[in-house]
Amino acid sequence: MEKEIAIKARNISKTFHISEDSHNTVKHRLFNLFNPPRSREVPALKSLSLEIKKGECIGLLGRNGSGKSTLVKLLAGVYPTDSGYVNIKGSTMLMNLGVGMSHELTARENIYVSGSVLGLKIKEVDALFDKIVSFAELEEFIDTKIKFFSSGMVARLGFSIAVNAGADVMFLDEIFAVGDAKFQEKAVKVFESSWIEGRTVILVSHSMETIRQYCHRAAYMKKGELKYFGDTGTAIDMYLADNQ
Numbered sequence: 001m002e003k004e005i006a007i008k009a010r011n012i013s014k015t016f017h018i019s020e021d022s023h024n025t026v027k028h029r030l031f032n033l034f035n036p037p038r039s040r041e042v043p044a045l046k047s048l049s050l051e052i053k054k055g056e057c058i059g060l061l062g063r064n065g066s067g068k069s070t071l072v073k074l075l076a077g078v079y080p081t082d083s084g085y086v087n088i089k090g091s092t093m094l095m096n097l098g099v100g101m102s103h104e105l106t107a108r109e110n111i112y113v114s115g116s117v118l119g120l121k122i123k124e125v126d127a128l129f130d131k132i133v134s135f136a137e138l139e140e141f142i143d144t145k146i147k148f149f150s151s152g153m154v155a156r157l158g159f160s161i162a163v164n165a166g167a168d169v170m171f172l173d174e175i176f177a178v179g180d181a182k183f184q185e186k187a188v189k190v191f192e193s194s195w196i197e198g199r200t201v202i203l204v205s206h207s208m209e210t211i212r213q214y215c216h217r218a219a220y221m222k223k224g225e226l227k228y229f230g231d232t233g234t235a236i237d238m239y240l241a242d243n244q
């Protein structure tokens with residue numbers, strides 16, 4: 001039987017408009033009254049279509065600035081698309097360096113907020129709470145605002161919420177790039193556990209080893225375009241050739 005489609009994107013694109021001058025002082029503004037700030041367009045994602053099946057683990061490869069994070073944010077609904085549409089079956093969660101977490105809230109509060117965003121009831125979060133805290137190894141900091149956390153601690157908290165309260169479709173953006181060796185080992189082990197079964201995972205990583213080991217298929221991006229989507233080894237070879 002054909003597997004159910006978890007993510008379907010058709011002709012999605014995204015262009016950012018960035019202002020090049022910073023007329024942010026009164027003097028600057030006065031001197032440049034008739035000279036509006038110049039803006040530049042960055043076509044971060046050019047018309048892209050893809051389909052991902054339920055239960056697939058997909059690697060997303062490409063050099064810095066090739067559009068990987070933009071694609072993930074469009075698929076996860078963080079940004080609206082300029083064109084096209086995205087269809088997702090099930091609940092989603094984007095996990096990267098603290099996105100979706102409020103830095104003014106404590107770790108405890110963030111666990112409850114993230115849990116409710118994932119559709120969990122307070123009682124369900126109560127039941128998972130200790131597991132989330134101990135997996136993240138943040139027992140001592142649970143009532144500390146996360147603005148005082150290191151980037152590795154924020155990543156540990158986010159990953160622990162993702163693993164323990166996780167959604168059907170998980171976007172994991174560079175989660176292995178932070179955290180110490182012990183955390184990275186723990187994070188990788190999750191991919192070998194039953195956690196992964198039935199979940200759809202999109203993994204953005206510069207670690208070819210991780211992509212090769214855990215991804216069923218991989219997408220290779222270059223300058224905002226999806227150049228290849230298919231066999232993991234082929235996508236890795238294309239990425240490595242691009243880095244020559």
Ligand SMILES: Nc1ncnc2c1ncn2[C@@H]1O[C@H](COP(=O)(O)OP(=O)(O)OP(=O)(O)O)[C@@H](O)[C@H]1O
Pocket residue numbers: 016017018042043044062063064065066067068069070071
């Ligand atoms: N919020 C934003 N505002 C303006 N430009 C942006 C924004 N986000 C991304 N860009 C631009 O879009 C392009 C693609 O960026 P993106 O972060 O998607 O690349 P990436 O492949 O994830 O890179 P990396 O490997 O460095 O994380 C880049 O040129 C970047 O400067």
